[in-house]
Amino acid sequence: MSDGRTLGQLLAQRGVSRRAFLKYSSYLASLMALPPAASRAMAEGLAKAPRQSVIWLSFQECTGCTESITRAHSPTLEDLIFDFISLDYHHTLQAASGEAAEAARHEAMAANKGKYIVVVDGSVPVGAGAIYSTIAGITNQQMLEETVKDAFAVVAVGTCAAFGGIPHARPNPTNAMPIRRLVKDKPVINISGCPPIPEAMAGTLAHVLAFGNVPELDSHGRPLAFFGDSIHDRCYRRPFYDKGQFAESFDDDGARKGWCLYKLGCKGPVTYNACATLKWNGGVSFPIQSGHGCLGCSEPHFWDMGGFYKPVSAPSDEVGPLAAIAVAGGAAAGVAAGLVHRAAKVKAKAAHTTVTVDDLEKTS
Amino acid sequence: MTAVDLLALARGPLFQIALVIFAAGVTLRIVEILVIGRRPDYAEARQGAVLSGVSTMFTRSIPREGMFRRNPFVIVSGYIFHIGLFVVIFLSAPHIEVWRAITGFAWPSLPTPLVDFLTVASIAAMLVVLVNRMRDPVLRFLSTFQDYLVWAATFLAFLTGYLAVHHMLLRYEAMLAVHIISVEVLLVLFPFTKLMHTFTLFMARYYTGATFGRKGVES
Known part of the structure; x- marks a missing residue:
């Protein structure tokens, strides 16, 4: 007390x-x-x-x-x-x-x-x-x-x-x-x-x-x-991002060289916290330093941001099959529309009659 | 609603809607053009059509000498922002991740400063072509609302992307959300506007080249 x-x-x-x-x-x-x-x-x-x-x-x-x-x-x-x-x-x-x-x-x-x-x-x-x-x-x-x-x-x-x-x-x-x-x-x-x-x-x-x-x-x-700076802005791996050097998996050459984890879903760019500067355990390390991307744990809804291993720029849901269905649907509709136009063309051709001089001279 | 909510919306349902409209719309229009087809040409061909058609797809990318001399600044600007668009869409690291999510394929990216430079150059070039469109009396007369609309949609996508990367004006997550939404607007407008020229341009050039080829004329 x-x-x-x-x-x-x-x-x-x-x-x-x-x-x-x-x-x-x-x-x-x-x-x-x-x-x-x-x-x-x-x-x-x-x-x-x-x-x-x-x-x-x-x-x-x-x-x-x-x-x-x-x-x-x-x-x-x-x-x-x-x-x-x-x-x-x-x-x-x-x-x-x-x-x-x-x-x-x-x-x-x-x-x-x-x-x-x-x-x-x-x-x-x-x-x-x-x-x-x-x-x-x-x-x-x-x-x-x-x-x-x-x-x-x-x-x-x-x-x-x-x-x-x-x-x-x-x-x-x-x-x-x-x-x-x-x-x-x-x-x-x-x-x-x-x-x-x-x-x-x-x-x-x-x-x-x-x-x-x-x-x-x-x-x-x-x-x-x-919470004034993003992890990304203060990250020691930032120069690799700027140079376009990314780890493509957690076990590749880039990962071993300590390249940027953006493509592996690091949420550093949208996360505001002091991990990159103060670090953890008395300044020993922080998640990115140990080789894992930032989860964005200090941000609202970090649990629902579309997966920890999806890059920030990528769509949060599965879109590949959706795109394929859209293309297939579009193609089917395109064929249908094309055929309708063709039919109209054929019909127009059939309905076409040649105009003769006599026709032009008709008064009524 | 916070910026994070907006970003979640932009990366989630809004992107799905935009992607479906874009993919279905563009495919519909291309397939429709192909299915309608052309009236068969019964005349005897003087030379092969295919080679002439394919080569025209590329040769028409080179400006005519006279046209270039008349307004080199605007023509160069046109090149810059089209090349800029290509590079930014296909060769910047964050965008390659979008392609990977859609198609499953990925490829190496260009360094950020290079993409950055092309973005700034493209923004400047787009301003040049806009000023030219508004100052040239003939172009101004021919321009419709749609021309300005697609210009604005493309320009905003460039601008918001640049602002997001550099954390300008708004915080990154907010600007990223605005950028993604601006691109989604572009995707939705795509099948309904002149933006379709991205695809139809090559079809039209091939057709012109092939027709000229049959007639034995240089295209």
């Missing part, structure tokens, strides 16, 4: 030097593409911020987002920051269960009214009276409405919470909804990805803590700092 101490005090207690803290703040500020002066403001803001109460709601999700945010290879300052966030409710991470867990949620809501942040992962099923997913006897929709009512801001973490994700994939049997469709009166920040990059989550939360406002967002509600 929040106890009134500021982040600065807590970090000092942990033996984190001011120098290390400033370095971390400038790292975060540069991640967020903020101007240099903002790094100092961020450090001051963060140091003064009280331990932020966070309520983490998990709905139709797979816990991959939590896995992502908790997996760090070495204890970093990010981990410390997360230590200093008061995670007051989180199914997977909290020790309490049952009624004690729900009591913790209500307590945090009452104690930090109007100030706490709600993090949501997973989509909310609203079909059939929202009964597809319930926690502690209430539906996910009820829990969301109840918790968000007095929140300062909502952070939808992961593609399911941001855009509906896999539960929302056709035919969407539970009528799964993204958080933004259900929360209209609070700022909702989407940090999409399946899962999202840990730095994107940490950086966004740090921004909210330090400046007390929502960072600049794109049209999908995602922080521009992390």
Whole structure:
């Protein structure tokens, strides 16, 4: 629970030097593409911020987002920051269960009214009276409405919470909804990805803590700092695309040489995320670097975009047989039309009578 | 509706509709012309018709000297945008993937900067031919709404493709959707307009060449 101490005090207690803290703040500020002066403001803001109460709601999700945010290879300052966030409710991470867990949620809501942040992962099923997913006897929709009512801001973490994700994939049997469709009166920040990059989550939360406002967002509600560039634009394999050098299969010479994966269905050109720059597992690698195309997991409907191995420019459905049927149909209709015209020609010829001079002289 | 939804629509059902109209329409018109046929020529042929017909299909691609001298700029522009169209449609990597999806065949692509250069050249050339059409009194008199319509449809396909590749004006996925839809409009217009000259041009040239050949006349 929040106890009134500021982040600065807590970090000092942990033996984190001011120098290390400033370095971390400038790292975060540069991640967020903020101007240099903002790094100092961020450090001051963060140091003064009280331990932020966070309520983490998990709905139709797979816990991959939590896995992502908790997996760090070495204890970093990010981990410390997360230590200093008061995670007051989180199914997977909290020790309490049952009624004690729900009591913790209500307590945090009452104690930090109007100030706490709600993090949501997973989509909310609203079909059939929202009964597809319930926690502690209430539906996910009820829990969301109840918790968000007095929140300062909502952070939808992961593609399911941001855009509906896999539960929302056709035919969407539970009528799964993204958080933004259900929360209209609070700022909702989407940090999409399946899962999202840990730095994107940490950086966004740090921004909210330090400046007390929502960072600049794109049209999908995602922080521009992390979702402003496409994977394609920042991809180290981009020069191969420009030169027209493509891997044609996952096992050919081009693939071994690390050529562009466009033809193998890489969705990098239509995907906005920071994978190509921040990378994963402490900057070790990202999917394209390991030889597989981008799936486009941070984009809406990435599950229904016509197959992971179909190039972006190609039609999403099977069109070969359709084209063949159209050509055959067109040919048949062409033959029919041609024959009709020929018949008309023959008929016209038969009906033709020669005009004689006598005919021309006829008066009536 | 978001740009991603529009892209899904453009790559999915809209493309299927456009492809069916294009493929069926073009085949219908070509087959119809062939089935109607021509009145048999009973006169004795002075020389073979086939060779003359085939060679005319190509020789008529070379402009007459007099015509070229009169307006070289416009004729060169015409070549540039037709060659540009061919290269962009058949030799750019993203488009080859469309061909692979339709026919199952694929072939090597040209480097992006080269395709890019030809696209810019084609856009400029299309503007030249449009200005010429509007300034030349005879051409202007002969031009109908359809001429401007097919010009606009072709031009938009070029322009939106260029803008999409370079992430200009709109985000890539939005511009890609607009580009695909503009091409779908072109495909739908194709069988009903002068765009059919892509195919009928060669039939007409062959016919002219073959007729001239029979008569022993140089075509």
